[in-house]
Structures are given as structure tokens and as C-alpha cells.
Amino acid sequence: MTDYVRGLLHEPPLKPERPQFSSGPTVKFPGWSLDKLKTSSLGRSHRSAHAKGRLKYAIDLTRELLGVPDDYLVGIMPASDTGALETAMWTMLDPARPVSVAAWESFGNIWIQDAVKQLKLPNLQTLTADYGEIPDLATIPQDNDVVFTWNGTTSGAMIPNTDWLEGGRKGITINDATSAIFAMEMDWAKLDATTFSWQKVMGSEAQHGMLILSPKAVERIESYDPAWPLPKLFRLKKGDKINRGIFEGATINTPSLLATEDYIAALEWAKSIGGREALFERANTNADIVKNWIEAKPWLKNMVSDPAKRTNTGVCMQFTGDWYDGLSVEDQAAVPKKIVQMLEERNVGYDFNGYRDAPPSLRIWCGGTVEAEDISRLLPWIEWAYEAVKSG
Template identity: 60%
Template sequence: MTEATPAVRPARPHFSSGPCAKRPGWSPENLNTSPLGRSHRSKIGKSRLGDAIDRTRALLGVPDDYRIGIVPASDTGAVEMAMWSMLGERPVDMLAWESFGAGWVSDVTKQLKLDARSLTAGYGEIADLAAVDPTHDVVFTWNGTTSGVRVPNADWISADREGIVICDATSAIFAQPLDWAKLDVVTYSWQKVLGGEGGHGVLILSPRAVERLESYTPSWPLPKIFRLTKGGKLIEGIFEGATINTPSMLCVEDYIDALKWASSLGGLEALHGRADSNAAALATYVEKTPWLDFLCEDPELRSNTSVCLKIADPDIAALDEADQRAFVKAMEKLLESQDAAYDIGGYRDAPPGLRIWCGATVDTTDIEALGPWLDWAYASAKTAL
């Protein structure tokens, strides 16, 4: 092992891509207003859930005629609710360029067995957005959490589309601008960009999505946890704080705390700026580091949150995949042993490499301090080969 360690550690070495770093200055004491031990259907419980929805709308600039609901099972639950409740009315284009998008493709083609086109690309690349048919429904991830590839904008989505657009935005929301007019369903979990606690999803529906729900009934049975309508009408209570199942009021309070923090910074623009600053600081380091490179080569498509990196050293790249993964794991262990970085290994289905979260709850000074530690871990792991 290389003995000389860098002089400065990241103050908060939390660079996991989910759950992500808590906001700067976070403390459990900030959650003392949570109505623990009270029913989520009590006046105070509904009030806190309603407050979370109202603050979400204000911070994100969600149009007044879009519904916002808190749903179970994180972003996954929100996406599954939308797909199982709305798809099947017409053909669907499934876009995927990383593992979570591929999971939605699998669910639609193998479980729902729908008339679906799969438009896919490998890790580090993006699907052919121009091939999307505006007469079809569309399902896609705005930001590929496990590949570090995002859509550059929503220009490829037709304003005159006939189908609905379902967007998994869990690692993009609060960090990248979304074009609400082009999106009919937006899903996310607050455990990512705002560093909330896991287990809850957010489901945002446009009027077009509500129209689909009220005019179309799938041919398959829907479990209670997926049902968004009753008697052919939207269950409005879900979007007013009456959740489908019991939420954690502590997690809801933690989300409200993060929303308050974001507003205190200056709102959405400030969050975007923090993520961009973090990604730029990491890019500056990568560009001067010969042994490391971006998985996504196109800067226009590169994520500013889940930044995925590959080992560019020819000696390491020449190893078989298992040995490359072992090398990355050795780096991870070294960094964690020094409390310099936690949980930065690439996703298990992605090519061997690193993944650094650069969302708004991370401080740029910590990204800057991380670089020398990555050099140290790389040199130490290579010496041990």
C-alpha cells in the first residue's frame, strides 16, 4: 500500500448514488416537528403530507393542473404504478441505456407482454431519440443513474404527441431542468437528489395522464397498491395527502426539511447550480488524470448527478472483467478504511468502474478533496496487484 495519504479528507465522504448524502447541516433534531405516534390520516398527519406536496410543487414549478402524490415503494413503485395502470391502450416505445431502464423494458415486454418497441443503447451511450413514434406511449429514464447518461433536453418529444410520456426522473429531478409540457408522468424518490430516507416515491400526473387513467381500463388485474382510480375516476385523495398505504411520517418530515433547505438556498436554480458545480469540479480532476475517464464520452449527454467513470489505465483495462471489478472493490475498501469516500463503486450491472454522486447535497469542496484520495487508492491498489 502507498503510505503517503492526502492531507485533506472530504468533510462528508458520502458520495453514494442512493441513498445520497444528507443536506449540509442536517441533524436529527431538525425532525422534531414530525408527528410520530400519530395517524397519517389525522389532521396533523394529513397536514404534513399536504405540506410536502405543496412545497414540492412550489420548488419544482409543477403546473397547477398537474397532480402530485406520495406513493409506496420508492421510485420503482411510482414507475410500476404508472405502467401497470396506463399502458396497453396503444403501442409503447421503451427507451433504455442502463439497468433501470432495462428493468422497465423487461416488465413491459415479459410481464405485461405489451406491443412494445425497445430502443436501447449500451452503457455510456443513448438510444435513438429521433426514432420515438409520437403515436406511441413512451417510457424512459431522464438520467441513467447507472450509466451517467442523460437526455440533453425534451426536444425529441412531440408537442402534438398522441401517446403519453412516462419519465423516470429519480436522479434528475431537482438537478436538471425538466420540460413539464412534454411529460405526462414524472416519478422520483426523495432518497436521491435531496438525500431523503428511502421507501417513498413521488408520482406526478399531467391532465393527459389523468384522462388516460379515467378513460382506459387495463385487461389485467391491478393489486390495491397500484390502483389510482375508483369507479372510473381518479382517487383525488392520493394527491391531497391521503396515501395508499401508511407512510413514515419521520421520512416525510425529513423530506420537508430538505425542501426547506433547498428553498433557503434560492430554490431550483440554486440546486441546479450546486450539481453543475460539483460535476464541473469532478470533470476538472478527470481531465488531468490519465488513469481515469468518463463512461459517457459526450459532455452534452453526461450526467451532473450520477457521474460514472471507467479505469483508463491499459494495464487494468486489459484484465478480465472479474479482475477489473476486484480492482475497483480494492479501491473502495481503501477509501472507506480512511473515511475518504463511501459507496463509490459502479453499479453491479454496469461496466467495472466508479460512480460519484455530484447532486446538490454534496459540497464542491468535498469533490475537490476527493481527487487526491482517488489517486492514492488507485496507486495503492495497483501496487498490490
């Protein structure tokens, strides 16, 4: 064992103060505690004026912080981002129209399976790419409806821009933005249905999603009646018109008012530190710490080869080098698992393992609720654990 390795096998002196690095649910905002949540709506009907007012306040804060255009609708949906995204697909995608679904990681592939196996869309273009890559989105016809994931939560690959979408194009655009929104600016003029969940970038409680609709999306919903059955949780219309009550705090089913208060607390914190621009800056700073560290380690590589497509939220890294490459497939897969286990046992870092369907990897969440100092303290521990695993 070299002196270098022997030195590394001494545990680093500092641990993160908040060791939560999960990519969803993500860590709470700094200073969070239960006593920060208002409880006056608890035990009340979600249809009471007071509770509806709190739900509407969450909607209004979301609109304000994200800079959503005034003529767009913002609503709270059941079943997290999945419920919001599938509601958009089930209510807007028409078998008579051409549709393109693009995916480059696990969740985008779920939307492809929805289009192929559930909706059985006959005029369907699917675009896929391996983890860390993005398909050629410029091949999507502008007349097509499009479903895509802005940021690959499980691969760390994001779209670098929306140049591949023309302004005023004929098709509608459905955007799964759950691990991008509040960390990257949305190009609202080119987005017709945008979805996300509270537990991602804002670190709030799960099971609630958000659906943001453009006027063109509303027009599609009102003019189109799907042939397939719509579960109650997907029904956005009242008669022939969109049910605007959903976008004023009258949710489709009973929401958790405690989770709503948790989301409100996160939004108020974000507003207090400078809004979405401050969240963008925090995420960029955090991600740069991790990206620069990866570049400095010959035994690591960013899962995304193109720097322009590297996310600032869930940064994914893979192992490389002679020692790792010489291991069997099973032993390679065991390396990140062992590292995560070692650091979890020491209360250094939780849940920063790569996604189960992704290549063997580590994934560190860098969104705006994470403190840069905690990331800086985590990285030496990963290096320590790697050397410990390598030395046997």
C-alpha cells in the same frame, strides 16, 4: 518505484468532512440533524387532519420547488420510485396502443422487462444502448406511448434535451426522473407521468415515491380500465374518476411520517438556499470538479463519451491505459473494488463504487446536497489509492 509514485503513496492531508458519496440514498443536506425534524405528527394516524396536513405540505413544497404546472397532480406513492413508475405503467399502458420503452442502463431495463414479461404488451418497441450511450430516441413514433429514464443512474448518461418529443403529441410520456429531478429542469409540457424517490437527489429517507400527472395522464387513467389485475398499491381511481385524495395527502397505504418530515426538512433547506436553481448550480459545480479531474487523468475516462450526455449527478468513470488494459478481466474488476475498500477503511469515502451490473467503474454522486469541498478532498485520495493498487 518512481519518485512520483512514492510521493503519491503519502496519504493526502485532508479528508472529506462528509464522506458519503452514494448514488442512493444520497447524503443529507449540509447541516442536517435529527433535531431539525418536526415530530408533532409522530404517533398520530396518517389520516388525522394534522398528519394529512404535513403530507400535503410535502406535496405543496414539491410542486413549488419543481415549478410543476398548476393543473398537474402531485401525489405521494408507496415503494419508492419503483412503485410510482410501475403504478404509471400498470394504470396507463394499453395493449391496444403502440408503446416504446427506452433504456440505456439497469433501471430502464427493468421497465423493459415489465413491458415484455409482466404486461406482455403486444405492440411494443424497445430501444436499448450500452452503458454510457443513449439509443436513437428520434426513431420513436410520436403517436406511441413512451417510457424512458431521464438520467441513467447507473451509467451517468442523461438525455441532453427533449427535442425528440413533439409538443401536443398523441401518446403519453412516462418519465423516470429519480436521479435527475432537483438537478435538471424538467420539460413539464412534454411529460405526462413523472416519478422520483425521496432518497435520491434530496438525500431523504427511502420507500416513498412521487407521482406527477399531467391532465392528459389523468384523462388516460379515467378513460382506461386495464385488463390485468391491479394491486391495491397501484389503484389510482375511485369509481371512474381519479382519486384526488391521493394528491391531497391521503396516501394509498400508511406512510412513514418520520420519513415525511425528513423530506420536508430537505425541501425547506432547498427553498432557503434559492430553490431548484441553486440545487442545479450546486450539482453542476460538483460534477464539473469530477469531470475536469477525469479529463486530466490519462488512466481514467468518463463512461459517457459525448459531453452533452454526461450527467451532473452520478458521474461514472472507467479505468484505461496500458497498465489497466493489460490486466485480466478479473483483475480489472478488482481495481475499483480495492480503491473503494481502501478509502472506506480510512473513512475517506463511502459507496462510490460503480453499480453492480455496470462495467467496472467508480461513481461519485454530485447532487446538490453534496459539498464541493468534500468532492475536492476525495479525488486526491482516489489517485493515491489507484497508485497504491497499481504499485502492488
